[in-house]
Amino acid sequence: MKLAILGPLSRNYEEIRLLEEGKKLFDTVSYFPIPQVVIETNGKGSELTFKNKKLINYDVILPRIPRTYKNFGTSIIEALYASGKSLPLEPWSIIASHNKFLTLVRLAEKGIPVPETHLSLKRSVLESVFDDMTYPLVLKLLYGSKGVGVMFADSKQSAISIMDALERFDEPMFVESFIPPGNEDIRAYVIGNKVVASMKRVAHEEERRANIGMGGEGFPYKLTTEEKKLAIKSAKAMGTQICGVDIMSSPDGPVIIETNVNAQFQGIEKATKKNIAKKILTYVKGRVHEK
Ligand SMILES: Nc1ncnc2c1ncn2[C@@H]1O[C@H](COP(=O)(O)OP(=O)(O)O)[C@@H](O)[C@H]1O
Ligand SMILES: [Mg+2]
Incomplete structure (x- = not known):
């Protein structure tokens, strides 16, 4: 059985471990670096290639798609689905899961408890929200990870000063209740x-x-x-x-x-x-x- 791992150009611990274990469980294991993959679509369907290897020829495709490749990664997954491949994730899940606010919206839709959150592009719109919330409160960038992009404000003044900086960078602002x-x-x-x-x-x-x-x-x-x-x-x-x-x-x-x-x-x-x-x-x- 043939395994293809689709991941970033420079392999992290996870991709290295998956390749290592993959060699024990599969007859063939190949690594497809996302930025070097070509997707080709014509009247007959889609094909994904890296050098002379065709992704479609693998029995199992395991995608590891980091945030930087969320849009291209979604196109890859869509193309693979269109070619009849079964994958462990839906194409839309890449965009939805990498965007923290979209994630909460989807979870809440299914009745899953999430923190109270407010998303806005302008600090002025959120000022009244700051009056009603309990401190500390949490401010997040939509696309942070590993803790980077999560900030805490202990007062309305701190929240406003953080918001001013985010507005300068045209970053959407995402305010969340603090979970004690x-x-x-x-x-x-x-x-x-x-x-x-x-x-x-x-x-x-x-x-x-x-x-x-x-x-x-x-x-x-x-x-x-x-x-x-x-x-x-x-x-x-x-x-x-x-x-x-x-x-x-x-x-x-x-x-x-x-x-x-x-x-x-x-x-x-x-x-x-x-x-x-x-x-x-x-x-x-x-x-x-x-x-
Ligand atoms: N609403 C919250 N209340 C209190 N602490 C929080 C809250 N949200 C996040 N944190 C703290 O910040 C950390 C990082 O937040 P998270 O949303 O998981 O972002 P990341 O993607 O960077 O891991 C969490 O592990 C938690 O310790
Ligand atoms: Mg986290």
Whole structure:
């Protein structure tokens, strides 16, 4: 059986691990760097090539599409679907999951609890919102990751000064209610209909963001039944079968703050000692046999 991994030009831990485990589970493994792929469409259909290799000839295609390639990546996935390939994510899920506000809109539509959020292009429009919200509040860029792009304002004055800077850069402004107690969150790694690993991340003592890249530490954590159900439901709502779901425990119950369509797994492999790369590949391989 032939596996193709479609990913960024310079391979991260995840792509390296998937290639390593892929070689144990598949007869042939090829890496397709997204910026070097050509999509060709004619009256007969679409074809994707990298050098002289045709993506269509692979039994399993595993896309790893970072935010920088969200538009081109969506075109690739659409073209593959049009050619009859089965993939572990829907084309729209790339755009929706990389955009934090769109994610919350989709989740809320399915009845999944999310923080109260307000999106606007102008600070002036949001001033009345600042009067009604409780502090601290959270300000986010639509396209941040690894904690970069998440800001906290302890007063209306701080919120306004951050907003002024964002307006200068023409960045849409996204204000979110703070989920107490803060400083920690839960990451659930969903594959298919299962949570295969989960950890609690605790922020570094001088930090509110719990991301491991921000100095946070990961510990194995057993999800409650409700958290597990919400994680699986969130991945489904976002049209992706492989998904990192971020959960915060509020006094009123679990709240989903984001989903990651291109979730990293170095931190969760380390914290839980689980082989996520193997679990992903076993899952995608199993789906070929299902057909
Ligand atoms: N509404 C919130 N209330 C309190 N803390 C938050 C909130 N949203 C995010 N955080 C903190 O900031 C971190 C990063 O936020 P997140 O939305 O997951 O962005 P990223 O994509 O950068 O990981 C979270 O892990 C959490 O610790
Ligand atoms: Mg996150």
